[in-house]
Amino acid sequence: NAGVTQTPKFQVLKTGQSMTLQCAQDMNHEYMSWYRQDPGMGLRLIHYSVGAGITDQGEVPNGYNVSRSTTEDFPLRLLSAAPSQTSVYFCASSYGAGSGNTIYFGEGSWLTVV
Amino acid sequence: AQKITQTQPGMFVQEKEAVTLDCTYDTSDQSYGLFWYKQPSSGEMIFLIYQGSYDEQNATEGRYSLNFQKARKSANLVISASQLGDSAMYFCAMRAYNQGGKLIFGQGTELSVKP
Secondary structure (H helix, E strand, O other), X not given: OOOEEEEOOEXXXXXXXXXXXXXXXXXXXXXXXXXXXXXXXXXXEEEXXXXXXXXXXXXXXXXXXXXXXXXXXXXXXXXXXXXXXXEEEEEEEEXXXXXXXXXXXXXXXXXXXX | OOEEEOOOXXXXXXXXXXXXXXXXXXXXXXXXXXXXXXXXXXXXXXXXXXXXXXXXXXXXXXXXXEEEEOOOOEEEEEEOOOOHHHOEEEEEEEEEHHHOXXXXXXXXXXXEEEO
16 A cells, blocks of 8 residues: 555644644545544545545544645644544545545554543 | 445454355445455555456455355455464445445454464
8 A cells, every 4th residue: 555645653632632634645546535443343434535626525524624735635634633533544545436446545544632 | 325234243264264254235326346455453454355336257366255246235255265364354345436436334344363
């Protein structure tokens, strides 16, 4: 998964702080998305984008903002962190949004909110 | 609404034996794809295999094969000749073409391979 880069890998935040999780890909993929994974669960979609300037909400969007100013980057912003946002976050990308496109994941970002 | 169900929270298999991980799905879309991912304890998501809804043959990738039964809406993963390194969480996921590319995951199956 070298093509999708997430930073930081680990972060501890205090309740109420803001931060941005960065996601970048160098594969010219149009489709990018953010997921969160809580213990013992599968990944849940937070926000996604089908191209620069286009974003939409996923299953669990509350408390998160995104923007897509370039094809390469899709940052996820936590405006006021809450303990419920403690999770592992994954960024993913694919060439298109169609069912046949391989989806590449970043290595994950471990976020703890205290 | 789309849904993925993995009914086996945990599975054990003896090394060198085959194992089947179950996955059923629900969708009203005609065009969709089914994915299996492996997540080792290190946390990364590793793509294993893909099956398209219009593919007539079951997908295979090395020791992995996908037993696709469209009428029953099942997409089971078969791992042949299990290895100790196969111990991990396994997730089934689905993506429908008309759903904006959203990837929906099941809750996963934890596979443990015994020596």
